[in-house]
Amino acid sequence: MIPRSATFRANSRAALDNPELVRALGTMKTGFRQKRAAAVDALPEFDALRDRAVAMKNHTLDHLDHYLESFADKVEAAGGTVHWATDAEAARQQVLEICRAHGAHTVTKGKSMIAEEVGLNEALEDAGMRPVETDLGEYIIQLRREPPSHIIAPAIHVSKAQVADAFRAAHGDLDPARELDTPRALLDEARAVLRHDFTAADVGITGANLLIAETGATVIVTNEGNGDLTQLLPRVHIVLASLEKVVPTLDDASLILRLLARSATGQTASSYTSFSLGPRRPEDADGPQAFHVILLDNGRSEMLGNGFREMLRCIRCAACMNHCPVYGAVGGHAYGWVYPGPMGSVLTPALIGIDKAAPLPEASTLCGRCEAVCPMRIPLPGLLRQWRARAHDQRLSPPAMRRGLAAWGWLAARPRLYHPLNRLAAVALGRLGRRRGGFARLPLAGGWTKSRDLPAPEGDTFQARYRRGARRP
Amino acid sequence: MTAKPDPQRQNVLAAVRRGLARTGPAAAPVWPVEPPLIPAAARGDGDLIARFTAAAEAAAASVERVAGPDALGPAVAAWLTARNLPGELAVAPDPALDPAAAHGLLTVRRGTAGPGDLIALTRARLGIAETGSLLLTSSPETPTGLNFLPDFHLVALDASAVVATLEDAWARLRQDHAGGWPRTVNLVAGPSRTGDIEQTIQLGAHGPRHLHILLVESR
Ligand code: SF4
Numbered sequence: 001m002i003p004r005s006a007t008f009r010a011n012s013r014a015a016l017d018n019p020e021l022v023r024a025l026g027t028m029k030t031g032f033r034q035k036r037a038a039a040v041d042a043l044p045e046f047d048a049l050r051d052r053a054v055a056m057k058n059h060t061l062d063h064l065d066h067y068l069e070s071f072a073d074k075v076e077a078a079g080g081t082v083h084w085a086t087d088a089e090a091a092r093q094q095v096l097e098i099c100r101a102h103g104a105h106t107v108t109k110g111k112s113m114i115a116e117e118v119g120l121n122e123a124l125e126d127a128g129m130r131p132v133e134t135d136l137g138e139y140i141i142q143l144r145r146e147p148p149s150h151i152i153a154p155a156i157h158v159s160k161a162q163v164a165d166a167f168r169a170a171h172g173d174l175d176p177a178r179e180l181d182t183p184r185a186l187l188d189e190a191r192a193v194l195r196h197d198f199t200a201a202d203v204g205i206t207g208a209n210l211l212i213a214e215t216g217a218t219v220i221v222t223n224e225g226n227g228d229l230t231q232l233l234p235r236v237h238i239v240l241a242s243l244e245k246v247v248p249t250l251d252d253a254s255l256i257l258r259l260l261a262r263s264a265t266g267q268t269a270s271s272y273t274s275f276s277l278g279p280r281r282p283e284d285a286d287g288p289q290a291f292h293v294i295l296l297d298n299g300r301s302e303m304l305g306n307g308f309r310e311m312l313r314c315i316r317c318a319a320c321m322n323h324c325p326v327y328g329a330v331g332g333h334a335y336g337w338v339y340p341g342p343m344g345s346v347l348t349p350a351l352i353g354i355d356k357a358a359p360l361p362e363a364s365t366l367c368g369r370c371e372a373v374c375p376m377r378i379p380l381p382g383l384l385r386q387w388r389a390r391a392h393d394q395r396l397s398p399p400a401m402r403r404g405l406a407a408w409g410w411l412a413a414r415p416r417l418y419h420p421l422n423r424l425a426a427v428a429l430g431r432l433g434r435r436r437g438g439f440a441r442l443p444l445a446g447g448w449t450k451s452r453d454l455p456a457p458e459g460d461t462f463q464a465r466y467r468r469g470a471r472r473p
Numbered sequence: 474m475t476a477k478p479d480p481q482r483q484n485v486l487a488a489v490r491r492g493l494a495r496t497g498p499a500a501a502p503v504w505p506v507e508p509p510l511i512p513a514a515a516r517g518d519g520d521l522i523a524r525f526t527a528a529a530e531a532a533a534a535s536v537e538r539v540a541g542p543d544a545l546g547p548a549v550a551a552w553l554t555a556r557n558l559p560g561e562l563a564v565a566p567d568p569a570l571d572p573a574a575a576h577g578l579l580t581v582r583r584g585t586a587g588p589g590d591l592i593a594l595t596r597a598r599l600g601i602a603e604t605g606s607l608l609l610t611s612s613p614e615t616p617t618g619l620n621f622l623p624d625f626h627l628v629a630l631d632a633s634a635v636v637a638t639l640e641d642a643w644a645r646l647r648q649d650h651a652g653g654w655p656r657t658v659n660l661v662a663g664p665s666r667t668g669d670i671e672q673t674i675q676l677g678a679h680g681p682r683h684l685h686i687l688l689v690e691s692r
Contacts, residue, residue, distance in 0.1 A: 153669060154669075224680065274658070277656050
């Protein structure tokens with residue numbers, strides 16, 4: 001997928017003009033937030049569990065090589081094969097090689113953000129294979145040929161009427177007069193159609209929420225059960241996982257599971273949490289004959305050492321985007337690549353380069369809600385600020401902004417000039433705006449006054465009032 | 474372990490070590506450094522069955538207590554009849570289910586489920602009271618297909634096999650599987666569901682539409 005993150009501003013403007021999207025995002029806010037809040041309130045130890053999870057993940061990242069090796073050795077001892085991929089291209093080639101070796105035609109897929117990251121569907125199609133997304137949301141956006149707009153609810157921007165349109169166009173062999181007015185009818189149709197694909201598939205590809213170094217198991221967490229059918233029925237199961245998914249033990253996995261479902265959907269536990277280890281055993285009645293794990297680096301090893309290591313604690317729960325005022329206004333597509341919201345604005349520049357994603361760290365009011373809800377206590381606003389500084393240093397921010405900041409910086413470092421000028425401005429603006437209480441338009445402040453008034457100062461500077469001891473208004 | 478050294482593996486590990494500002498492997502870390510933090514509400518053995526039942530029902534499963542292994546067959550038959558369902562089902566080859574499979578009103582095929590199976594009966598290893606989850610392992614006696622393909626997922630669980638937390642379940646499995654882990658471990662909390670169409674929760678996405686748990690007392 002070609003990133004469109006550099007045009008975030010234009011993307012956002014288009015999003016704000018899309019009424020379907022605005023309505024969908026409105027439902028999202030209340031739904032996800034209320035459910036999470038209720039689940040967190042019901043668990044008094046939630047914050048203590050967060051602290052434990054942070055310590056566990058920091059420890060794991062400090063010894064990432066060790067835990068990856070333990071994991072890989074256990075997978076191979078159980079008869080599976082581990083492939084190590086330095087970048088997206090290597091991962092695509094490894095998947096294609098396995099699929100070709102098994103003469104694959106239909107490839108079912110469980111929901112995997114890593115597959116989105118490496119652009120796997122396009123690669124499979126180009127190689128003449130038929131990838132079929134089986135998560136309902138992913139299936140919908142695959143039919144609409146769109147990227148996901150949310151990391152756990154990929155089709156959150158799509159209305160049920162649009163789903164019905166997509167199904168009518170794709171399922172041409174069904175009765176055109178059938179009713180598709182309710183979520184139930186749509187779901188039943190998808191279930192029936194995808195049942196055929198589940199059984200026809202030659203290869204099944206899933207992601208992994210966790211990799212367990214203790215046992216070598218890969219873990220998927222789903223509510224639909226699609227991931228399980230994807231990994232159970234075809235002859236070959238491929239797991240696509242990035243390096244930071246590994247945890248030391250099953251108990252560490254339990255800790256993450258307590259946080260993940262609550263932060264994501266407000267559930268105590270997701271419907272299905274499945275641990276897979278190697279291919280079917282000789283005496284087994286079902287399960288894949290071949291089992292492959294692809295461990296993808298694609299920028300993670302660099303993040304260990306470049307100031308963004310904390311982002312590797314992310315468990316992809318989506319709480320940060322569910323609580324983000326910017327995501328809530330513009331939705332996921334505006335971010336222009338695979339990962340949206342606050343986590344995306346930190347991760348995307350790390351994975352595709354800040355030069356291709358410079359507006360993303362600006363797409364935040366730094367209100368701090370994301371950090372407040374993040375189960376892994378990732379300091380998202382701080383990391384966004386770090387990206388802003390780097391974009392500035394690399395001269396990637398707009399020239400006008402850099403000039404303005406430079407001028408302000410020069411002035412702010414000279415208090416004997418700054419204070420009188422500031423005072424003059426405060427007093428002058430205060431007098432000018434006294435009658436209306438604010439300004440609808442002001443030179444140099446067009447960006448602000450275009451969509452709201454600038455309140456007039458009340459007559460003096462903060463510093464002056466502070467000195468007088470007027471600490472309360 | 475791979476027989477020949479894998480250059481890709483070495484490349485990725487070298488990159489990880491560069492990121493960690495190391496050149497080679499470090500000494501094996503000490504972990505865990507403290508016992509797991511278990512939420513107070515999940516701790517303790519008091520009234521495990523009641524806690525398990527409440528949590529499973531909250532996850533939209535139904536739970537029924539069955540007096541003993543001999544009562545399992547009649548309970549399954551009655552449940553199916555009450556829902557106007559046919560008495561045809563796939564039953565796990567687990568010997569503990571032999572009496573149920575022999576029930577006169579049931580037409581049973583032993584083995585894993587196929588795409589055409591509407592109803593399946595299998596046996597869970599453990600129940601987890603904290604989340605109301607069943608823990609099922611793959612084995613020749615309990616194939617995994619039974620857990621996902623049918624619309625109606627009936628699961629027998631020994632009442633004595635309910636533990637408080639996931640950590641307790643892992644402790645049991647570590648004991649029982651010292652010689653090698655099961656290929657698949659499934660934690661199942663309620664039936665399949667999705668919220669992918671306009672955030673409305675619908676049960677029965679790709680997996681079972683109903684999960685009925687039969688808690689079997691030992692006599
Ligand atoms: S950054 Fe935190 S809140 Fe956002 S998806 Fe990752 S873990 Fe969840």
